[in-house]
Amino acid sequence: MSQSPAAPAMLDAIVVGAGPAGLTAATYLRRFHRDCLVLDAGDSRARWIPESNNCPGFPHGVSGDELLRLMREQARKFGARFEHAEIDAIRRQNDGFVLSAGPRQWRAHCVILATGVADTLPEASWTGDAVACGALRLCAVCDAWEATDSRIGVYGPLADIAAHGLFLRSYSEHVTLLPTDPGSSPGDGAVEALRQAREAGVALLPAGGRLEFDGERCSYRGPDGTVATFDSVYPYLGARTSAGIAAAAGAELTGDGTLVVDAGQTTSVPGLYAIGDVVSGLNQVSVAVGQAAVAATRVHARLPHVPRVGGDAR
Numbered sequence: 001m002s003q004s005p006a007a008p009a010m011l012d013a014i015v016v017g018a019g020p021a022g023l024t025a026a027t028y029l030r031r032f033h034r035d036c037l038v039l040d041a042g043d044s045r046a047r048w049i050p051e052s053n054n055c056p057g058f059p060h061g062v063s064g065d066e067l068l069r070l071m072r073e074q075a076r077k078f079g080a081r082f083e084h085a086e087i088d089a090i091r092r093q094n095d096g097f098v099l100s101a102g103p104r105q106w107r108a109h110c111v112i113l114a115t116g117v118a119d120t121l122p123e124a125s126w127t128g129d130a131v132a133c134g135a136l137r138l139c140a141v142c143d144a145w146e147a148t149d150s151r152i153g154v155y156g157p158l159a160d161i162a163a164h165g166l167f168l169r170s171y172s173e174h175v176t177l178l179p180t181d182p183g184s185s186p187g188d189g190a191v192e193a194l195r196q197a198r199e200a201g202v203a204l205l206p207a208g209g210r211l212e213f214d215g216e217r218c219s220y221r222g223p224d225g226t227v228a229t230f231d232s233v234y235p236y237l238g239a240r241t242s243a244g245i246a247a248a249a250g251a252e253l254t255g256d257g258t259l260v261v262d263a264g265q266t267t268s269v270p271g272l273y274a275i276g277d278v279v280s281g282l283n284q285v286s287v288a289v290g291q292a293a294v295a296a297t298r299v300h301a302r303l304p305h306v307p308r309v310g311g312d313a314r
């Protein structure tokens with residue numbers, strides 16, 4: 001007689017995603033003596049950070065890889081467990097959730113979703129090298145300071161880049177818009193931003209050119225063949241959200257595809273929390289970390305109280 005496989009153990013909490021948000025949540029949960037498993041697909045956006053200079057506590061800068069290594073070490077030190085998995089479904093069941101990745105399943109009373117977003121990059125084989133040396137920069141709030149007084153290009157649909165160009169104008173006198181969409185007008189919302197940007201001295205090159213990379217810097221080859229070279233180019237081509245699995249479980253989304261959460265980081269599904277870039281409008285490590293602290297503390301308060309027994313009463 002064949003036996004059906006045993007149901008996976010019911011955990012206190014599962015954290016999905018091991019970027020700065022998920023790793024911080026795991027550390028907090030373990031320090032509340034909650035059992036906590038981190039399921040992660042291994043592609044944190046923070047891995048792209050060549051050197052961050054705005055992470056609290058790192059006055060001399062820190063690379064994304066090193067930051068993740070330290071945060072993972074901290075979570076492990078307090079007993080967080082990790083498994084490599086790309087979760088494809090979250091289902092409510094009785095008083096908790098069932099998560100699955102293909103045939104594999106896990107169960108927990110609470111779930112913290114920390115799955116981030118993925119940047120859309122220019123279609124080219126060199127983008128990784130260009131990000132690593134700062135020729136391509138993906139987040140002006142993160143690193144425009146490092147581009148101060150240099151030649152900056154802003155690449156993307158005209159409707160999106162005008163406001164970013166204006167923002168970057170407070171870092172450099174040499175900012176140029178590089179529109180990807182020939183024949184387009186900026187659209188109602190962006191007309192004013194474009195006017196202000198132009199008035200502030202932001203240059204505008206003809207749309208529809210191509211980005212190139214020579215190993216150190218990016219250039220924009222215009223439709224007429226003229227080439228302009230920049231110390232840094234910021235592409236604004238959007239990002240893919242990872243909120244779909246939570247939406248499929250019934251969680252409400254904002255208009256821009258991030259998850260709606262309350263002040264305690266709870267989604268519209270009780271017991272399902274969301275933190276970091278998958279939620280935030282300001283995609284920053286410090287925001288992700290703060291949201292993780294709030295969510296983990298809420299999870300701890302939601303779970304049944306467990307009086308501690310034993311110990312050596314130090």
Ligand SMILES: Cc1cc2nc3c(=O)[nH]c(=O)nc-3n(C[C@H](O)[C@H](O)[C@H](O)COP(=O)(O)OP(=O)(O)OC[C@H]3O[C@@H](n4cnc5c(N)ncnc54)[C@H](O)[C@@H]3O)c2cc1C
Pocket residue numbers: 016017018019020021022039040041042043044045046047048049050051052053054055085086087088114115116117119131137138139142143242245275276277278283284285286288
């Ligand atoms: C080039 C660059 C430079 C940056 N510089 C800075 C900076 O200087 N300062 C700063 O504060 N911020 C910076 N950022 C932003 C920062 O990296 C993000 O805000 C931060 O990584 C968000 O953390 P997170 O934990 O929410 O998401 P992430 O770090 O993206 O982690 C999400 C994790 O979830 C996993 N995942 C996704 N879907 C699933 C799934 N279905 N199942 C299992 N796992 C899943 C992913 O593989 C990943 O490991 C920078 C970003 C880039 C790209």
